Amino acid sequence: MTRTATRNPVETTAVRQVEAPPPVGGRGRRRLLDQARAYAFLIGGLICFALFSWYPAIRAVVIAFQKYTPGSSPEWVGTANFTRVWHDPEFTAAWRNTLVFTLLALLIGFAIPFVLALVLNELRHWKAFFRVVVYLPVMIPPVVTALLWKWFYDPGAGLANETLRFLHLPTSNWSNGTDTALISLVIVATWANLGGTVLIYLAALQSIPGELYEAAELDGASLLQRVRHVTIPQTRFVILMLMLLQIIATMQVFTEPFVITGGGPESATVTVLYLIYKYAFLYNDFGGACALSVMLLVLLGAFSAVYLRLTRSGEDDL
Amino acid sequence: MSTRTLLSPAALARPRGRAVYWTVFTGVVVLFALAFLFPVYWMVTGAMKSPDEIAQTPPTIIPKHWHLSGYTDAWDLMQLPEHLWNTVVQAAGAWAFQLVLCTAAAYALSKLKPAFGKLILGGILATLMVPAQALVVPKYLTVADLPLIHTSLLNDPLGIWLPAVANAFNLYLLKRFFDQLPRDVMEAAEIDGAGKLRILWSIVLPMSRPVLGVVSIFALVAVWQDFLWPLMVFSDTDKQPISVALVQLSQNIQLTVLIAAMVIASIPMVAMFLVFQRHIIAGISAGSTKG
Numbered sequence: 001m002t003r004t005a006t007r008n009p010v011e012t013t014a015v016r017q018v019e020a021p022p023p024v025g026g027r028g029r030r031r032l033l034d035q036a037r038a039y040a041f042l043i044g045g046l047i048c049f050a051l052f053s054w055y056p057a058i059r060a061v062v063i064a065f066q067k068y069t070p071g072s073s074p075e076w077v078g079t080a081n082f083t084r085v086w087h088d089p090e091f092t093a094a095w096r097n098t099l100v101f102t103l104l105a106l107l108i109g110f111a112i113p114f115v116l117a118l119v120l121n122e123l124r125h126w127k128a129f130f131r132v133v134v135y136l137p138v139m140i141p142p143v144v145t146a147l148l149w150k151w152f153y154d155p156g157a158g159l160a161n162e163t164l165r166f167l168h169l170p171t172s173n174w175s176n177g178t179d180t181a182l183i184s185l186v187i188v189a190t191w192a193n194l195g196g197t198v199l200i201y202l203a204a205l206q207s208i209p210g211e212l213y214e215a216a217e218l219d220g221a222s223l224l225q226r227v228r229h230v231t232i233p234q235t236r237f238v239i240l241m242l243m244l245l246q247i248i249a250t251m252q253v254f255t256e257p258f259v260i261t262g263g264g265p266e267s268a269t270v271t272v273l274y275l276i277y278k279y280a281f282l283y284n285d286f287g288g289a290c291a292l293s294v295m296l297l298v299l300l301g302a303f304s305a306v307y308l309r310l311t312r313s314g315e316d317d318l
Numbered sequence: 319m320s321t322r323t324l325l326s327p328a329a330l331a332r333p334r335g336r337a338v339y340w341t342v343f344t345g346v347v348v349l350f351a352l353a354f355l356f357p358v359y360w361m362v363t364g365a366m367k368s369p370d371e372i373a374q375t376p377p378t379i380i381p382k383h384w385h386l387s388g389y390t391d392a393w394d395l396m397q398l399p400e401h402l403w404n405t406v407v408q409a410a411g412a413w414a415f416q417l418v419l420c421t422a423a424a425y426a427l428s429k430l431k432p433a434f435g436k437l438i439l440g441g442i443l444a445t446l447m448v449p450a451q452a453l454v455v456p457k458y459l460t461v462a463d464l465p466l467i468h469t470s471l472l473n474d475p476l477g478i479w480l481p482a483v484a485n486a487f488n489l490y491l492l493k494r495f496f497d498q499l500p501r502d503v504m505e506a507a508e509i510d511g512a513g514k515l516r517i518l519w520s521i522v523l524p525m526s527r528p529v530l531g532v533v534s535i536f537a538l539v540a541v542w543q544d545f546l547w548p549l550m551v552f553s554d555t556d557k558q559p560i561s562v563a564l565v566q567l568s569q570n571i572q573l574t575v576l577i578a579a580m581v582i583a584s585i586p587m588v589a590m591f592l593v594f595q596r597h598i599i600a601g602i603s604a605g606s607t608k609g
Binding site for chain 2: 037041042046051055056059068118120122124125132134143144147148151162196203205210213214227231248251252255258259273276280281290300301308
């Protein structure tokens with residue numbers, strides 16, 4: 001499900017109330033009991049976070065410097081994993097593909113929902129219908145979406161080429177051509193995910209005060225000028241949030257290349273996460289997989305930090 | 319909402335404005351039908367075509383003969399009941415674990431002032447910066463051999479359930495909601511002699527229905543839609559959820575049967591969406607404006 005731009009880690013500190021004096025003598029024990037009670041509630045969640053979030057993050061860094069095979073004791077190998085991964089011919093391809101994918105997803109996958117939301121916001125009829133239909137693909141399991149488009153992209157009787165033939169246009173190799181494979185996957189990702197972006201952006205559009213448009217119109221601003229000088233500045237914050245979230249999400253793309261192209265043709269669609277998967281489960285090289293994970297982690301962590309910083313500073317500086 | 323948007327009501331009321339409006343409106347309806355509904359229609363009807371008909375060019379828009387055998391074959395040949403059941407068990411368990419453990423932890427962090435509470439919350443929020451997918455390999459190694467107790471959760475639904483609890487987003491959503499609940503009600507209950515668990519159960523939870531609904535939907539959808547993690551956890555074919563099974567079986571199965579299986583796999587989430595669409599859409603929309 002799309003993560004909405006809600007994360008706002010500003011902590012609301014409750015006003016501390018004046019506490020009644022505790023019964024004489026039992027203060028220390030009482031506090032200890034309170035703590036024990038608090039931790040009884042906390043412990044289950046705490047263990048899960050420790051085991052499945054904190055520990056793996058530390059482990060990724062440790063194993064990145066080890067030769068690690070499950071079952072035998074690990075050996076320290078220094079930066080050997082990093083240099084080996086670095087010299088893998090697929091390494092450059094994977095990073096290039098991931099970055100191009102992210103960039104294209106940002107261009108196509110952001111421009112389209114942006115324009116769609118602008119248009120939808122002007123329509124006064126069938127509002128519920130449009131919202132449901134645009135969000136429908138998000139609810140279809142990603143695996144089904146990927147398999148569905150794999151079938152559409154079939155060079156023979158696939159819907160994509162049938163449509164081109166119907167329109168008397170030259171057919172394409174789609175996901176089977178080295179130069180078209182990546183963009184084909186971007187189309188799938190855009191189709192599958194734009195619903196969330198449209199809905200969030202629509203909500204942001206509805207919070208723009210109508211007087212601003214009125215004032216702009218009185219000043220003689222044309223439609224495009226109103227978009228440029230009222231709509232965009234007023235929703236700048238949401239636009240930035242959605243863009244960062246999209247970058248973070250698309251940098252981790254895996255299902256589409258794995259299901260539709262298997263990374264091919266000729267590594268044209270191998271992504272970083274796919275390469276991590278290959279290192280771990282095809283080459284049984286967990287050290288290499290963790291070295292790659294650390295690289296991805298550092299990059300995504302930087303983007304996430306920007307995202308969190310922006311949400312923290314909030315909308316008040318608009 | 320009838321607030322004024324880009325276009326003024328006056329411009330829309332003019333004959334020319336009205337003509338343009340209805341042209342754009344029709345265009346958007348056609349575009350939506352072609353872009354979002356037609357692929358779904360193509361999938362649902364494709365499964366009803368015969369194997370010859372589906373390979374035919376140009377394709378038939380409406381199946382010549384309606385076969386239900388694609389669906390029945392998928393149900394029987396691909397062991398769909400088994401895989402659907404696995405998915406239900408995994409999703410329901412993840413939901414239950416998340417609801418119980420995340421709610422309890424959020425309640426403790428919000429109301430019980432545990433020692434190092436700030437530090438723990440900081441640690442949980444920090445995991446938001448570390449996108450989950452980037453850590454799947456070390457997470458897999460941890461699940462394959464849990465520290466201290468040296469047990470493997472591979473091929474076990476617990477391998478889905480427990481990691482699902484470490485969801486900082488849902489936990490934070492709950493904590494923030496609990497922070498906003500009025501203190502005086504809880505203090506009154508405490509004076510009346512209610513314990514912490516009683517306060518959570520009888521006061522906090524009934525007041526938190528909206529946020530519990532949102533967290534529940536997020537939790538269910540996340541597990542139902544996930545692919546990479548269950549792919550790693552379940553190497554055992556009998557235990558795989560439907561998403562993994564579909565991909566594994568897609569290689570050597572007849573196209574119409576595969577498409578039918580894809581339709582069946584989509585039905586639960588799409589049905590849930592259509593039933594709760596108002597709440598889901600309102601939830602997504604509300605998120606953005608609050609910031």
